[in-house]
Amino acid sequence: MLKERIAGLLDQRLSGHSLPRDFYVDEQIFQADIEAVFETDWLFACSTVEIPRPGDYLTLRVGHNPIVVLRNREGEVVAFHNTCRHRGSQLCLKERGRANRLVCPYHQWVYELDGSLINARQMPDGFDTSGYSLTPVHVQVICGMVYICLADEPPSLERFRAGVTPYIAPHMPDRTKVAFTSTIVEEANWKLVIENNRECYHCAANHPELLVSMVEFALPDDPQAKTQFQGLMDRSTARWDSLGLPHKPADGGIEFRCIRLPFNENTVSFTTDGKPACNKLLGDFTEQDLGSVRMFRVPHNWNHFLSDHIIHFRVLPISANRTELRTTWLVHEDAVEGVDYDVEHLTAVWLATNSEDGMLAENNHRGILSRAYRPGPYAPSEFMLTHFTDWYAGKMGDYVGTPRTAVA
Ligand code: 3BY
Ligand code: FES
Ligand code: FE
Helix, strand or coil, X not given: CHHHHXXXXXXXXXXXXXXXXXXXXXXXXXXXXXXXXXXXXXXXXXXXHHXXXXXXXXXXXXXXXXXXXXXXXXXXXXXXXXXXXXXXXXXXXXXXXXXXXXXXXXXXXXXXXXXXXXXXXXXXXXXXXXXXXXXXXXXXEECCEEEEECCXXXXXXXXXXXXXXXXXXXXXXXXXXXXXEEEEEECCCHHHHHHHHCCCCCHHHHCCCHHHCECCCCCCCCHHXXXXXXXXXXXXXXXXXXXXXXXXXXXXXXCEEEEEECECCCCCCCCCCCCCCECCCCCCCCCCCCCEXXXXXXXXXXXXXXXXXXXXEEEEEEECCEEEEEEEEEEECCCCECCCECHHHHHHHHHHHHHHHHHHHHHHHHHHCCCCCCCCECCHHHHHHHHHHHHHHHHHHHHHCCCXXXXX
């Protein structure tokens, strides 16, 4: 029944338009989103530098699935379903922590950092612990970013890895540390949070802090860029070419996007005054103004890589009308707070922008609840929303068994 209803909504959908209402507001379709998208695709979990030492862990929830990502004794990043093999209690309760072994809070079954059960007290002699290891989750690390996949057979990430590595590797994310994290909950469907992120049509009227430094165009050949920013683009790309830093849009199709774009004249970082956010530059950089590498991948993540800091954004759906946004700011591992950077100065622009975007997504969600809502046409500058919704329709088509062809 649900699958038939989704198939019917997909038939109604017009590419290049916002989605039929139920995709944004219906709880059953939300559950289908979790199964069709979040339980099948690679998801951004965290940065490796959030769990630098063996035993460091971080937890997150993918739909109803509690997950723990941790660093094992060999220093590798691994992930497990965060549910005990005795009677299923959640194992790690904190958002972040450190453990020598994972001890279930309920009856104290003890697991090694490789997920194997090593102690199950009061169980009968001869109880075979080997059949009760934690259930693993697939992990891939790409340029310091930990991706997890709950599917039995994960899709390939190789095109993504190859596409983004030349842009990100020079920023040397392994040599960073966490300066700040923020988590907010927005009363809006996760797809509205993503759609909001994938266009800057709304920026001029809503993001005074961001527009101090950010250019509003999304592509070097944007007509707006041509008329207003040609000089800036030419100077920036010539400098990046001389430094060997890639900047042209990577060929990510509708799966991912990676591009380096300049900051406005006389600004070098995402700060309220456009001045550097951190005096210690990342990697081997000697130039402060490198613009920002903007990278995102479906379904739920976007990132900025600057000369002086990195920002990761992770969106996790909670219910049809609630979405968590977690933001992580990374600076050079040797940067000293209060000397090289000030947390307020580093985070002010994106804390404000996230809050503004949260309100926009919430307004959007409430408006879509109206019986008068009809899917509306995306503007040319909203082309990434066409990509996103075509991609989403493709995933849902696969899920309901009537595949849609999406442009790759
Ligand atoms: O760069 C971002 O994170 C996106 C692109 C434009 C709107 N949003 C701020
Ligand atoms: Fe974990 Fe009982 S549920 S030890
Ligand atoms: Fe925005």
